[in-house]
Amino acid sequence: MLSRNINSLLLVFQIFNNTTVMSQHKAFQDYYPDNFNHCYGCGGLNEHGHQLKSHWEGDIAVAKFEPKPYHTSLPGYVYGGLIASLIDCHSTGTAAAALYRAEGRELGSEPPFRCVTASLNVKYLRPCPLKGTLELKATVKEIDGKRVTILVDLYGVGEICAKGEVVAVAVGEKWVKRWIEGAAE
């Protein structure tokens, strides 16, 4: 009887533990609605793209990315356009996640938050080594209604190589549908 109770307890613990681990690792982008999930930088439905994944670690949004050997600027260093792209997509994802947090809502709860980029500023501090994994760390600078300002530090081999500031704006389902239908005309 004692053994059965311990086994049940262990089972409950395992389920709880797996759920926690899964929810820690499910990315902001995994909650994007399908019609918002084709972005070359971060859309899970874009098989050609970077499929960037971002998640919270406390109040910092973190993403990691492994550049391809051909993502070069100078030989041996990462192409600045890729750095800008990663900062952009990490920021729009973080902006959406920040809006859920600000309303005390679970990621992916209805209605969904989707953010597009109004402006992207990148300062390149030094050439970024094309070795191993790039790491992006973002914080929320400001939420002003639908406008969210995100600050991003991008690291290569543990050293900060670029700083970004992105203003992202939340857009509604009607806005998204109108543009998508407009493109199909």
Next chain:
Amino acid sequence: MLSRNINSLLLVFQIFNNTTVMSQHKAFQDYYPDNFNHCYGCGGLNEHGHQLKSHWEGDIAVAKFEPKPYHTSLPGYVYGGLIASLIDCHSTGTAAAALYRAEGRELGSEPPFRCVTASLNVKYLRPCPLKGTLELKATVKEIDGKRVTILVDLYGVGEICAKGEVVAVAVGEKWVKRWIEGAAE
């Protein structure tokens, strides 16, 4: 005799005309030194990359680019990271070309000008249709020693979709060699 002279004249005219057309179409990036020509955005030696080409039309530097069908943000629209990348590479190329012009020198004359990006700012004005060719038009805002500020308008289907401002900095051969050798260590 008259006929032979006319033929010679026609030949000279054809050679002159072809040279003019070729020099109009040889891009800024075609003059990059080999060790600066591997950029994913604009390096002629990067077979995986965009190979952006920029050239002068009067005082405006122009580049055109055909995005792939998978370079999407919203379905039917161009991925913002690609827009940022094109603005970046078009600007560094234009900055180098502007430095040659400011010194009254031919593109590609020695010593070569090579520019890297110090900062990149992009304002996204509207979703950019993923139809046909994107066009970039750049002007030189300021040359301050080695720092060149470039303004770029990016057009999709004839409509302005994004505006960029890039500060590019000219770097010397020693700087380039030092970084490339550092990466190989």
